[in-house]
Amino acid sequence: MVRYVPTIGFCCLLLWVSTACTPKNNEPAALSEHGYRVSMHVSDTLIYLGAVDPRRRPLTSEVVVRVRDAQGQPVDGIAVVFSVEPSWTQNASLIPAEALTRNGKAHTIFQAHTTGVVHVMARADNVTRVATITVASRPSPPDNSSWMVPSWPGDRVRVSGMQALAHTGQ
Secondary structure, eight states, X not given: OGGGHHHHHHHHHHHHXXXXXXXXXXXXXXXXXXXXXXXXXXXXXXXXXSXXXXXXXXXXXXXXXXXXXXXXXXXXXXXXXXXXXXXXXXXXXXXXXEEEOBTTEEEEEEEESSOEEEEEEEEETTEEEEEXXXXXXXXXXXXXXXXXXXXXXXXXXXXXXXXXXXXXXX
């Protein structure tokens, strides 16, 4: 039993550290002046420019604002205004830029026209929530003269006149 104590301690340490490193997908809801809880969720924090396969790499990101009352019930009819930081107003679009909550949610679609990191803001009641989205350029095509490892199931690889279909064990 004594010889297992260091192993158990090490496992507990790993468990504790792994929970501290998990990404925050949804921040806790902020409380508005009317007692509403306002939260924001972004479907994809990394999107791509250009003509890439949207099944593999997202071109847009859906931003959802949720408004709930003190009892946790959805609140309808709250105006939500979506915006980006001033340096991005000419390089990004939010469709629609304003929406009313329905079933406690307001949605918009974010799309960018240049690469970089953008802060998307949503204002509901007197609360402003901020999310960060990274916009990357389209990945470069692979160099056919060297070996490559496909990164997506279904990618086609051509090597010396032979064709293969990539498969990952999932």
